[in-house]
Amino acid sequence: MKIKEITKIFNDVSVKIESNNRIILKAPKDQILNILSFFKNKGFEHLSLISCVDWIKEKEFEIVYILTTYTEENTHIILKTRISRKKAQIISITNLFENAEPYEREIHELFGITFEGNKRLTPLFLEREYKIPPFRKDFDTRKYVKEFFGSIPPVPPVKEKKK
Amino acid sequence: MNKKRELELIFGPQHLGMVGNFSIKLNVEGDKILKAESVPGYLHRGFEKLMEYRSWIQNFPMVCRINVIEPDSMEMVYAMAVEKLAGIEVPQKANYIRMIVLELARLSSHLFGCWAYANMLGFDTVAQWAMYHRDLILDLFEELTGARVYHIYILPGGVRRDFPKGFKNKILNTLHSIGGHIPDYDATFFNNKLFYKRAKGIGKISLEDAKKMGATGQILRALGMKYDIRKIEPYAFYNKIDFEVPTRTDGDAYSRVWVIRDEMIQSVHIIMQCLEMMQEKGEVWNRLPNPFKWRIPAGETYVRVESSRGELGLYLVSNGKDKPYRVHFRTPSYPHGLVILEKLLKNANIADVGNIMISLYVVAPEIDR
Numbered sequence: 001m002k003i004k005e006i007t008k009i010f011n012d013v014s015v016k017i018e019s020n021n022r023i024i025l026k027a028p029k030d031q032i033l034n035i036l037s038f039f040k041n042k043g044f045e046h047l048s049l050i051s052c053v054d055w056i057k058e059k060e061f062e063i064v065y066i067l068t069t070y071t072e073e074n075t076h077i078i079l080k081t082r083i084s085r086k087k088a089q090i091i092s093i094t095n096l097f098e099n100a101e102p103y104e105r106e107i108h109e110l111f112g113i114t115f116e117g118n119k120r121l122t123p124l125f126l127e128r129e130y131k132i133p134p135f136r137k138d139f140d141t142r143k144y145v146k147e148f149f150g151s152i153p154p155v156p157p158v159k160e161k162k163k
Numbered sequence: 164m165n166k167k168r169e170l171e172l173i174f175g176p177q178h179l180g181m182v183g184n185f186s187i188k189l190n191v192e193g194d195k196i197l198k199a200e201s202v203p204g205y206l207h208r209g210f211e212k213l214m215e216y217r218s219w220i221q222n223f224p225m226v227c228r229i230n231v232i233e234p235d236s237m238e239m240v241y242a243m244a245v246e247k248l249a250g251i252e253v254p255q256k257a258n259y260i261r262m263i264v265l266e267l268a269r270l271s272s273h274l275f276g277c278w279a280y281a282n283m284l285g286f287d288t289v290a291q292w293a294m295y296h297r298d299l300i301l302d303l304f305e306e307l308t309g310a311r312v313y314h315i316y317i318l319p320g321g322v323r324r325d326f327p328k329g330f331k332n333k334i335l336n337t338l339h340s341i342g343g344h345i346p347d348y349d350a351t352f353f354n355n356k357l358f359y360k361r362a363k364g365i366g367k368i369s370l371e372d373a374k375k376m377g378a379t380g381q382i383l384r385a386l387g388m389k390y391d392i393r394k395i396e397p398y399a400f401y402n403k404i405d406f407e408v409p410t411r412t413d414g415d416a417y418s419r420v421w422v423i424r425d426e427m428i429q430s431v432h433i434i435m436q437c438l439e440m441m442q443e444k445g446e447v448w449n450r451l452p453n454p455f456k457w458r459i460p461a462g463e464t465y466v467r468v469e470s471s472r473g474e475l476g477l478y479l480v481s482n483g484k485d486k487p488y489r490v491h492f493r494t495p496s497y498p499h500g501l502v503i504l505e506k507l508l509k510n511a512n513i514a515d516v517g518n519i520m521i522s523l524y525v526v527a528p529e530i531d532r
Binding site (some may be wrong): 078 | 203209211212213216374375376379383388395396465467474476478480488489493497498502531
């Protein structure tokens with residue numbers, strides 16, 4: 001597949017092809033569904049991973065979709081899109097890929113991003129509620145542990161009985 | 164009595180049919196499961212977040228704890244990602260050693276899987292054999308790395324130390340003693356009629372569904388697809404090695420366990436070839452400056468290896484500092500345990516829950532991370 005082919009079909013998409021069979025796409029968030037279904041029809045039907053990176057300095061979240069094939073071809077497609085930290089919302093892709101559901105649940109829980117259309121954004125891993133979703137960069141794990149668990153008084157030493 | 168009685172049943176983590184800290188919420192009517200819901204989270208330690216606080220080399224003891232049963236592929240995928248970002252090269256001999264270690268780990272993991280499956284079906288003898296043979300491999304690891312379970316052996320740029328004297332022969336002896344028992348395993352377990360009757364047709368999935376739900380590893384291979392990252396995207400020297408990808412066609416629990424058995428034999432073949440091709444002398448670690456001061460160039464990468472359970476990937480982002488910016492593991496058990504398990508358990512019997520779950524080869528710490 002060539003860069004021109006992809007940029008012809010989709011506007012506002014920047015494409016980079018790396019030497020080791022890797023295509024990196026950057027697209028605005030409203031184009032994702034179109035791009036993913038386009039590549040799914042081209043044979044990239046295996047959704048390997050949905051990941052999220054918190055770029056706190058740029059005040060943005062980056063959602064990363066990684067597609068591979070089920071054939072002998074070893075090309076990866078890495079699709080990235082950025083959303084603002086204040087309005088963390090993006091469309092769900094569970095209709096395209098069934099295994100997207102737990103990934104979206106995880107990102108919803110750990111980063112606080114809402115996926116519109118995912119009906120099952122229930123808690124997955126965490127036990128208690130957090131003010132800031134714990135995988136965001138402004139959540140300080142060490143400080144939280146100190147405040148939360150440090151307030152529990154230590155077990156007093158056992159007194160020896162006097163004989 | 165026409166009234167329907169629907170019950171909610173929590174299966175695991177304290178259940179004899181359950182392997183690992185994982186539970187399933189079942190809605191049952193009589194013996195039939197109407198709805199199943201996976202409940203992970205018992206082992207969530209937030210490793211991916213904790214790794215952002217530690218330097219590149221300090222993360223190795225955490226990486227290997229993500230998969231308790233087969234830690235080496237975890238180390239391998241992390242080391243590969245760091246090498247790719249930093250452009251570190253690996254000496255030839257180290258690549259062979261890595262492959263031997265990875266295949267030994269795959270063997271021990273598959274033997275553990277055999278233990279779990281045989282134990283669940285009530286084949287206690289076979290289970291004990293498998294555990295004993297796994298222990299022999301752990302002995303090898305102990306001599307090579309100093310640790311039995313978490314080895315922290317594969318590092319960026321090679322491996323931690325060379326083979327000790329006479330270690331090749333020890334590997335061969337162990338493999339011979341395990342290989343000598345294959346006829347026993349076959350006679351008592353794999354060709355046993357009871358195993359056939361319990362596993363045939365259980366947990367059947369179609370190729371279309373498996374693809375839709377992101378299956379990899381044994382689930383695909385039990386459906387006749389030769390999908391193996393070692394063949395598609397060879398890492399280390401897997402392209403120089405002659406091995407086959409065993410497949411079956413039925414896609415049920417019976418085929419999946421048979422694929423595991425055939426894979427063990429292929430692993431032994433790979434180790435034999437590696438031992439033959441590996442040269443005696445040579446560096447095993449590309450001498451790098453002080454690992455505690457590494458700064459990895461900014462960038463991101465996605466690498467994948469074939470772990471004993473399927474495609475294991477790692478999405479790693481660096482911003483040029485001495486710590487990773489974001490680490491995200493794509494573990495094979497994640498789609499298997501959270502998507503496929505729920506689907507397969509629908510309309511199954513309660514007695515088959517353990518059977519289906521263990522045949523999917525789900526390992527809980529991999530899901531939670």
